[in-house]
Amino acid sequence: MSITAETAKAHAHDPAVLCCRAEGGITIEPANLEDPAIFDDLVDSGLLNLDGCLTIEEVLGAKLAKTCDSLCPLTADVVEGAKAPSVPAKEAPAEEAPAPAEVPAAPAMAPAPAAGGMLRIHIGEGKDIDLQIPVGALGAGGAEVAAVPVAGAAAPAAAAAPAEEVKEEKVVRTLTRKHFKITEVKRGPETKIEGTTLTIREGIEAEVIADQELVKDFHLEIITPDLYHTYSETIMDVQPIATKEGEDDIGCGVTRVLDGVVMMLTGVDEGGVQIGEFGSSEGYLDENIMWGRPGCPDKGEIFIKGNIVVQEKTNMERRGPMAAHTAFDIITQEIREVIKKLDDSLVAETQELKQVRRPGKKKVVIVKEIMGQGAMHDNFILPVEPVGVLGARANVDLGNVPVCVSPLEVLDGCIHALTCIGPASKEMSRHYWREPLVLEALHDEEIDLCGVVFVGSPQINAEKFYVSKRVGHTVEMMDADGAFVTTEGFGNNHIDFASHIEQIGMRGIPVVGMSYCAVQGALVVGNKYMQYMVDNNKSESGIENEVLGCNTLCPEDAVRALAMLKTAMAGEAVKAAERKWNPNVKSTNVELIEAAYDRKIELEKNEQSLPMSQKRKEKYD
């Protein structure tokens, strides 16, 4: 369909194709041109070949040399007086997850950035050199230039920059983590820690079973690295073993944590049905865990693995998973009590996490969508102990409304996750303990992370919009300059994910969205504010491959999201997503960021690094 002058402007760098037959001699106007939004389909079906096609900005106002038919790409030989292209948009960072086709392509708001924009001034020999560079000239230099860390900038350049009011960093509060090393876990008559050996009381299983009516059976296994090739039911959660010192609240004071060992909850119902939805990770542990993901165990760690059997058919009811988590915490709590009494001489390492505010820098908020549809799609928020149960309120019971927390509360286990659909994309309890976006944003000296908002994803659409509107107002009153919206899983929750972005975006605040999308999780809805998307996919074929944690948010995603948000906040253009998932977009973005920040981004491994499981072989690879 023909386009308007406005659309032509937004698509200035897209190919110019006649929408209809046009006669030689006419002056080319927007009304002569087809909407670039549909070109991918046409190219795919072989109706269109864009080789050598000029861009819209080049042909507008030029003369058509000869009569051409509908869908004719305007190449140099049929256009007289084409303009020179302004700047190639090729190397602008690109959005990674395409929104559905109904959504008009993201309008570019600013002149496209210059390619990899680098201002290079080499002066071999000289004196009394007076360089004057208009700030605007640099402004067109693209996201990468704008995002170069201040610390890395040369002194003379800093002098030329507009005087920005430099305010002191402010440490709001600190959180100290005392690490205790564990190298052996065994069973014994009482729960205790001696040196680096953790002993768990024999017979504690009976108390776990007795604690909850719905828990019908329970077995505890100690999985050491030599036992990784053990069959397991689906992994419901992975949790750090940590406790607060004294009366300290979550998110401040001192937390004691065991290194080298994690709690792992697995389970089925009495009928043998896995406690999971849309895939489960049962199988040999070493074939189904993506080692080192923020939410997963690291290779070499010991798992205290409890397998719970809940009452038949309660696996997909709320009470089933809740009972499993609550009962399992009996063991963790007994260990916590032991940790509290440990002598400080056993502390292997002390780490101080600071919540820093940076007044004068762009204020950024992280909105994390967590599951709240019920069954295992729930989260216990703000327990008394890190990733505990006691004292927490279930997200579903809170009505899924936004809850504001400090970054340190996130990192101190304020979310006990009952987790979500899809083993590969769910954020387990340990994920929050090591949340990469929070860590990256907290340490980024160019921004001011003001806080984290958790918002649940309700089952019903009306409730989804109820909570997303709250998110909009919450962010509005923060006077944020930018926001991240992250989610776990895919599908149903993308409806509210999109709505959160819309609610924030419509208030004029740029939003970077982060989700697993790729192929299987492609967005089902979209809106015009979804211009900056980062895809958390790591899997080779872009799918939910049932490998635990494979497609969750990792440091490499956090780095890309931050670069994209800074680009957006600087008013630079981000190229619209390609219509189909293309993993090259991500690698190009990574290269751009590496070049601009002069830092190496370690890319995570994916399921291809694991031994091939029978399930993967049959279902996926």
Added chain:
Amino acid sequence: MGNVQMLLRQHVGAPCTAVVKAGDEVKKGTLIAVPAGLGANIFSSVYGKVAEVTDDRIIIEPSDEQPDEFVPIDVPEDASKLDMVKAAGIVGMGGAGFPTGVKLNINLKETPMGELDPEINPELPADFKLEHGYILINAAECEPGLEHNIRQLEEQCDKVIRGVKYSMEITNADKAIFAIKKKNQKAVKILHEALKNEADISMHLLPDIYPMGEERAVVRECLGVNLTTMQLPSAARCVVVNLETAAKIAEAVDEKKPCITKNLTVRGKINGGNQAHVFMDVPVGVSVGELIERAGGIDGVYGEVIMGGAFTGKSTELDAPITKTTGGILVTIEFPDLHGASVGLLVCACGGSEERMREIAEKMNGKVVSVCRCKQAIENKPGAPLKCLRPGNCPGQVKNNMQFKKDKCEYIIIGNCSDCSNTVMASGPKMGLKVFHQTDHVMRTVGHALYRTLKVSKQVSQDIDF
């Protein structure tokens, strides 16, 4: 001659109110119905007796003798020309049927230029103004296969020009332009000759594409101004009249003759061949069947009978009466049988309504699974007939084709203009869509090229170079 049926609504506006009753004797020119709201007087077109007055029509039993004399319109000695036009019950004879007395009731000298939409007038400066007031004479006769307009211009050029001059006088227009397709070489030459000494009346030659006779297309071609779908020609300081209407204006002023006859073309699957049968001055109210008989009668099995043109006409019955706006009666060949295949409809302002297109799909035994509308087809008010934003200039159609493909259409039926049909053809067949045009059965019947790809230019030189 069979009974004559005078419909009470044969114009834009409300139905008229009958002022005769059963048993009344009527003559040619006897006033039989008057407007109740927007409308125009209706006169008996024959000598005879009123047989019946129903809700929607007056049925007259004609006498055997039908002298040429008529009852002149009842106006005072000093009546203005506009009053005469009003009294004569003239409506737009090109098909629209807007009461001419209302249309001409404008002083073009005092009419300011309307505000032009820059989006559709990119080439005009923001302060563009037309210096003159214009009467534009629609002589495009754009519906393919019809010939009565051009025939009238060839045979009654003087009368038409007189009507134009009266229209200029009534509206205070200082210029007039005839819009005529260049392909009508004989008529162009006659008109050219007749306008030799008319300094204020000129001619604009149109290319042979559809639609050129759309009112706003005429304005654009003659004056270079694109009107929005809501704007009237007065926004371009002009009034558009069909040439047959102009002739009727001349008759009303010169002869005090009421509007009781119509020129029309009968054509199609008719005994003796598919050439046009032009009938001049047919009494309004005569049946379709009677006119087909006059032309030779239907030749065997046929598809449908259309009243009006192939694009904008509607299917009709043999006993239906013609009105002041009937321009064509077309008898078509049989429809192809699609055997229940899935069909998509591309509805636009230039062709039939969605209802008409569905009727055609049904007659072709197709199952409608998808309906798209041309992007430029604007519905000014809910339910109002569609109007094209830029008549004859395509906005692109590939998106609709993609939708048809998505909806799994095997065939599509389009009602588009020449330019849009061309665009549909640029992608449709390549996507595997089999394309029919709503006018195909008519074009095949009359031996006209089908509306598919466009092979002629939308520009013609204004030189009389033939």
